[in-house]
Amino acid sequence: MITVNIHVYGIVQGVGFRPFTSLAAAKHGIHGTVANKGSYVEIIAQGSREAIDGFISEFRSNPPDRAVILGLDELETEAPVFDSFEIIESEKEYGDIFISPDIATCDKCKAELFDKNNRRYLHPFINCTQCGPRLTILDSMPYDRERTSMKVFPMCENCMGEYYSPMTRRFDAQPVCCNDCGPELYIIGENTKGSAAITKTRRLIMSGGIAAVKGIGGFHLCCDAKNTEAVERLRKLKHRPMKPFAVMMRDMETVNRECIVAPGQEKYLTGWQKPIMLLEKSAEQSLSGRIAPDNLTVGVMLPYAPVQMLLFDYPDGIEMTDCLVMTSGNARGAPICRDDESAVKEIGSFCDLILSHNRNILIRADDSVVDWLCGKPYMIRRSRGFAPLPFMLKGDKTVQAVGIGGELKNSFCAARNGMLYPSPYIGDMADIRTVKALGESLERMLDMLECEPSVIVADKHPLYNTLSFAEEYAKKHSLPLVKLQHHYAHILSCMAENNYDGRVIGVSFDGTGYGDDGTVWGGELLISDWQGYERAGSITPFKQVGGDLSAKEGWRIAVQLLRQRFENAGEICEQLDLCDSKTFKLQSVMADKGLNTVASTSMGRVFDAVSAILGIRSASTFEGEASTALMYHAEMFERRKKEPAFSLSCSCTEEEDMLRLDTSSLAAETARRYLEGADRAELAFCFHKAVMELIAEACIRLRQQYGISTAALSGGVFQNRLLTRMTKEQLEANGFKVLLHSLVPPNDGGIALGQAAYAVKHRE
Ligand SMILES: [Zn+2]
Ligand SMILES: [Zn+2]
CATH class of the missing domain: 3.30.420.360 (Nucleotidyltransferase; domain 5)
Structure with missing residues (x-):
């Protein structure tokens, strides 16, 4: 028999962790104790080695729902013999620096919200110990009501009773409130409050209007996601012609009708963090085609705040849509609005009314956006619920x-x-x-x-x-x-997320970043560890002409890539409809004379250029538009489950002690094939595959040179789920350990x- 002292770090407070530990101990015949120690939980476990291993594996395989285990230390120790397993009650310890993210309304609160006999029936701010706003209403630590934006709402007697009774679901729940004592909904600029405000908003949305709605981390702009006219109008007002809108769906039934939900995704959608998930559109979907044009996926989330649930299901007889556009309420470039003043000023002209409330948002939190990669979430924007x-x-x-x-x-x-x-x-x-x-x-x-x-x-x-x-x-x-x-x-971020200490071959493929030599970098192979890095390779440099415009207009990049590889680039550019001969000449002169021109190894720009070459997008109205549309075409080809009829040749060369991935020739080859009549989607797929092969070849060479067999993939280009999946698989097939973000x-x-x-x- 041995005794080990286990420290569990992470979200292990207030999530039922100690009872869970006690059950697991009983299951494995472990004796000892468990106690809260502020920033961690301490467990003394006594039993056979085998029993202790089984006990510890419970924490990894099956922790309580809301717990997040960040780390687990285990140390053998000496202790008296225990004859049972006990939970040690500890004093509430301050100084533990744990701030909870905001938590989506739980099922029990949702049931009460629509229960006519509950005293919080239809209360737009219902919450409990297990759910509700946290970070966004917090003023300072420690976390209690006096230091949140709830301090201006004194609890009524009933709420106070619940707050102080360990027997209730609202024991010690700082934002607890009810219809008698909580904040209130209203429409800005008029005297419409409470239920009238909700009904008015619902009616407006169903008549094709646009409402701004204050939620947990800021305002949303909201309209019926099935009404193309409303969606179009919102696009015009927001100056957002193409970028996909997120859709909030009433429930899982709706999600299953509109989208294909992969195994594992439902748990995430319905979990306490309620991010926007990119889900594949189903054939039966009824959303407006203008929600996510040229995209296999649509960003979907379930309601996470009571006011959103009420928007779908208020008992006022209005027949409501089950899909609402919910896009961040901000002016272009500006942060999401968090108070009435900025809402009126910055997004007032984008909507027909503003449904607000008087609980202050102290820290903004946009909705998090999550894609799905190799059976795991893959973060695109980390914010509400995670931060x-x-x-x-x-x-x-x-x-x-x-x-x-x-x-x-x-x-x-x-x-x-x-x-x-x-x-x-x-x-x-x-x-x-x-x-x-x-x-x-x-x-x-x-x-x-x-x-x-x-x-x-x-x-x-x-x-x-x-x-x-x-x-x-x-x-x-x-x-x-x-x-x-x-x-x-970027590479360090990937290493940090994986808590990795060795050296890696860092594949940092990105849009734009400032290189050590003053040029634009973004297609880099960096041999990295925590002490520093060596630039072991990059893609072939090209000329980026036109300053900021060249980051948005892929055709400009295409012109320069083709000029590098074709004598008759001018003709080819005309045939590809990239630009006319006059523009081509101007672009050439600027590049040759170095006017408004920088040397660049940005891989993101190469994706933009190939999107332009294939006539998919010659320019982007938002960051990533051209490359996302290119990925969409490649994914469409992959769906056909056919092997491509050809592959695009590509190579790595050595040049001044650096590897060069010849993406210029790859782009040129893509153009040549396209002009010969090859299928656009097939070419898009072959381009992705060729980039993957370039990465693999480079990593294999660098492994020989440096003896490193771990690769880390980071940078905006790896938001491309097709490229990332193919690259991971190829590297693993070649014996690499691959570090990815999640x-x-x-x-x-x-x-x-x-x-x-x-x-x-x-x-x-
Ligand atoms: Zn709750
Ligand atoms: Zn109350």
Whole structure:
């Protein structure tokens, strides 16, 4: 018999963890104790080695629903002999830095919401110990009502009774309230409140109108997702011609009608985090075709706040749609609106009414967006429900640091006690309103976490607003500032998410990042560990002409790639309808004279260019449009379950001690085949396959050279689920261990984690 001391870290408080432990102990015949220790749970377990292993495996295979186990330490110890298993009641310990994300309304609360005999019947703010807003209403720690936006709503006697009674579902539930004492819904600018406000909103939506609705982490813009006219109007008003809208569906029955739900996805859709999931559209779907044009998938979420449930099911006799567009309520470039003033000013003109309420949102949290890869969630935007769930890292637990994040899809990340806390999604930093939002959220999060950073890490791009923000912040607080290369930060983010310590072949395929040589990087092979990196390879450099426009207009990139490989590129560009001869000449002159031109190895741009070459998208109205549409065509070909009739030749060459993946020849070959009449979808598929083969070939060569057989895939290009899946499979077939992202986005939304982790792990 042995005794082990087990520490379990993560979300293990207030989720029924101790009773679970006690049951598992009984099952495996373990004696000992379990106690809450603030930031972890401590278990003393006594039994045979075999029994203890079985006991521990329960935590990994079958933890309680809302628990998230980040780490588990096990140490053999000496202890007296126990003759039973006991739960030790502990004093509520403060100083444990745990902030819960917001939690979707639970099933029990939903049942009460629609129960005529319940005193919270139709109460738009119903919640309990297991559900409700958390992060978004929190002012400071410790988490209790006085430090949340509920402090202005004194509890009525009934609510107080529940709050103080350990026997109720609302014991110690900080946001508890009811129809007598809670916040109230109203329509801005008129005297319509409560039930009248909900009914008016429902009627408006069913007559084809657009409403702004305040939820948990900000406002949504909302209309009937089956009404193409309404959807079109929202697109015009929001200046958003093509980017897919997320749809909130009434229930799983609706989801199963509209979409194909893969095994494992339902658990995620209905879970407590309620992200937007990208689901494959079904053949029977009734959504407007303008919701997610040229996409195999549509972003779907279930209602997670009581007000959303009431929008679908209020008993007022209105026949309601079961699919609502729910898109973030923000002006282009600006962060999501969180108060009435900004809603009126920034999105007032996009909608016909604003349904608001008087519970303040203190921290913004957009909806999280999750794709699905190899049977697992694959994060696209990490925000509500996930932020600020921490990641645990082996490393120096004394370092406190902040990674400021990237310029696009910004989020930041705070490090404290070996835990890394990514913030909710902030937005694109080109807009000064978003920079301001970054400042606000950063102050608040650091306060809450009691984090006093001793170092700031930022992207080294000299023109990024995040860098000037970080410089100012560092100066104001007299802190050192580390400037980290963008694509290295991507790889570190992937290593941090996988808690990986060795060296990796980092495949960092991305849109744009500032390279060490001042050129644009984005198709990089970086031999990386926590101490630094070596640029062992990249795609073939090309000329990016036209500044910012070249990041949006793939045809410009295509022109330069074709010029690299064809004498008669001008003719080819005309035949492909990329541009006329006059434009071609102008583009050529600019490139040759270096006017508004930079050297680039951006893989994201190559995808844009091939999308243009195949006549799919010559330009993008939102980031990733051209490459997503290219993936859509490739996926359509894969659906036909036919082997492609040809493959595109491609090669890696060695050049000045660096590997070069010849993507220019690949693009040229794609163009040649297309002009010869090859099928567009087949070519799109073959292009993906060729890129995968290039990566595999490069990794095999680098393994020979460096003796490393672990590859990490990160960067915005790996949002492409087809490429990522094929690459993973190919690398694994060749004996590589492959590190992928799962709960941290591969795109720029993930780099803050890499930055903060660098501060924790890097040693001079
Ligand atoms: Zn509840
Ligand atoms: Zn009450």
